[in-house]
Amino acid sequence: MYNWIIIGGGIHGCTIAATLLKSGKVKKEELLMIDPHSVPLARWKERTGRIQMPFLRSPSVHHIDVPPFSLEKYAKEKSYTNPFYGYYDRPALNLFNEHADSVLREVGLQEVWCSSKVVNVAKEGPYWEIETEDGRIYFAKNCVIAIGNNELAYPDWGDKLKNAWHLFDPRLDMEKITPPIAIVGGGITAAHAAITMANRFPGKVSLITRHPFRVHDFDSDPGWIGPKYLNGYEKVACYRRRRRMIKEARHRGSIPSELHQKLNCLEKQGSLSIIQSNVTSVCWKSNALFITEGSMMPATTLFATGFQAKMPQQKWLQNLIENEVLPCAACGYPIVEKTLEWSSRLFVSGPLAELEIGPGSRNIIGARKAAERIAKSI
Numbered sequence: 559m560y561n562w563i564i565i566g567g568g569i570h571g572c573t574i575a576a577t578l579l580k581s582g583k584v585k586k587e588e589l590l591m592i593d594p595h596s597v598p599l600a601r602w603k604e605r606t607g608r609i610q611m612p613f614l615r616s617p618s619v620h621h622i623d624v625p626p627f628s629l630e631k632y633a634k635e636k637s638y639t640n641p642f643y644g645y646y647d648r649p650a651l652n653l654f655n656e657h658a659d660s661v662l663r664e665v666g667l668q669e670v671w672c673s674s675k676v677v678n679v680a681k682e683g684p685y686w687e688i689e690t691e692d693g694r695i696y697f698a699k700n701c702v703i704a705i706g707n708n709e710l711a712y713p714d715w716g717d718k719l720k721n722a723w724h725l726f727d728p729r730l731d732m733e734k735i736t737p738p739i740a741i742v743g744g745g746i747t748a749a750h751a752a753i754t755m756a757n758r759f760p761g762k763v764s765l766i767t768r769h770p771f772r773v774h775d776f777d778s779d780p781g782w783i784g785p786k787y788l789n790g791y792e793k794v795a796c797y798r799r800r801r802r803m804i805k806e807a808r809h810r811g812s813i814p815s816e817l818h819q820k821l822n823c824l825e826k827q828g829s830l831s832i833i834q835s836n837v838t839s840v841c842w843k844s845n846a847l848f849i850t851e852g853s854m855m856p857a858t859t860l861f862a863t864g865f866q867a868k869m870p871q872q873k874w875l876q877n878l879i880e881n882e883v884l885p886c887a888a889c890g891y892p893i894v895e896k897t898l899e900w901s902s903r904l905f906v907s908g909p910l911a912e913l914e915i916g917p918g919s920r921n922i923i924g925a926r927k928a929a930e931r932i933a934k935s936i
């Protein structure tokens with residue numbers, strides 16, 4: 559029997575675990591974290607490493623530790639060269655990851671790690687019964703679902719292509735990619751990938767974006783982190799309206815200005831070609847890919863087209879909703895308490911907490927907010 563089981567060991571699960579353990583309210587032996595990877599933050603490291611993102615988009619006070627200036631303090635102690643970028647002190651990815659690893663070492667997360675996948679969650683009396691794919695069953699007084707989003711989005715025509723991969727498909731081996739390369743997408747992932755690939759294969763990379771670059775420092779206005787917009791948001795009782803507000807607040811497919819400049823610079827040098835085209839269909843002829851506007855590219859295609867907007871579809875989650883009659887809004891996402899409880903002692907974070915936390919819920923700041931609310935509920 560555990561006091562707490564956290565499902566998912568990504569940024570969200572780890573931030574919540576670190577906060578609970580550091581609060582002194584939860585002891586290590588009372589906590590279990592279940593995740594199919596062998597180490598914490600595996601998916602975050604794989605995705606950010608794959609596009610070779612040098613700096614995060616978020617500021618230095620967004621990290622997995624409790625004190626807001628912990629990352630800055632760590633950078634000073636380790637005498638990091640170039641730890642932060644720009645006006646908002648955006649941390650270098652290496653620094654962010656090393657700091658996160660040091661926090662997780664400090665709280666001993668690896669000792670409470672269970673490497674498996676959850677396949678069922680059910681209420682058993684006052685406890686949550688959690689089953690993993692290897693057939694083991696664990697009981698907990700409190701359960702946190704922090705499974706992130708792994709449902710990749712593809713364009714409708716994506717399945718017509720032969721040598722095409724979503725950039726976040728774990729089966730994709732970046733070392734084996736051969737040029738010419740077409741990257742489809744206009745957001746930050748596409749931009750990082752295009753810069754990395756154009757430096758690796760100059761003149762052999764195309765970036766196909768369906769819209770002109772949308773330049774914004776952050777993926778939503780920083781007013782959504784604090785009272786400026788959240789006070790009004792919290793007063794909205796209608797979840798359809800909350801969903802609309804989230805949609806409008808998000809600068810989807812946007813990039814910060816330094817990436818915009820880098821892309822333009824690579825284009826001017828002739829290392830990268832930028833094609834603005836709303837591709838609606840493609841066809842292959844003589845080993846060449848034709849997009850509607852008539853351009854021709856024999857190419858490895860990499861989709862940087864993000865994630866599906868719909869509620870995560872894992873079967874056990876759907877069963878849990880049905881069996882426990884958990885409240886969901888018209889968009890399919892959970893309606894939760896201020897404590898982020900979906901049902902008594904069943905907490906959510908990340909996309910699942912979005913209707914409560916607002917547009918920043920999926921981000922690192924969302925993890926910090928979720929951790930704070932969950933820890934306060936004890």
Ligand SMILES: Cc1cc2nc3c(=O)[nH]c(=O)nc-3n(C[C@H](O)[C@H](O)[C@H](O)COP(=O)(O)OP(=O)(O)OC[C@H]3O[C@@H](n4cnc5c(N)ncnc54)[C@H](O)[C@@H]3O)c2cc1C
Nearest residue numbers: 566567568569570593614615616675676705706908921922
């Ligand atoms: C390339 C990239 C860059 C980003 N940069 C920033 C940034 O600069 N700043 C920012 O604030 N945000 C950023 N984000 C957004 C967000 O912060 C990250 O996506 C973050 O990793 C989300 O964390 P998470 O824990 O919700 O999800 P994940 O990292 O996906 O972790 C969820 C974990 O749950 C596990 N899991 C899923 N299902 C089960 C199950 N059934 N049983 C057990 N475990 C399960 C998964 O295997 C995974 O390990 C970025 C996102 C990406 C993709």
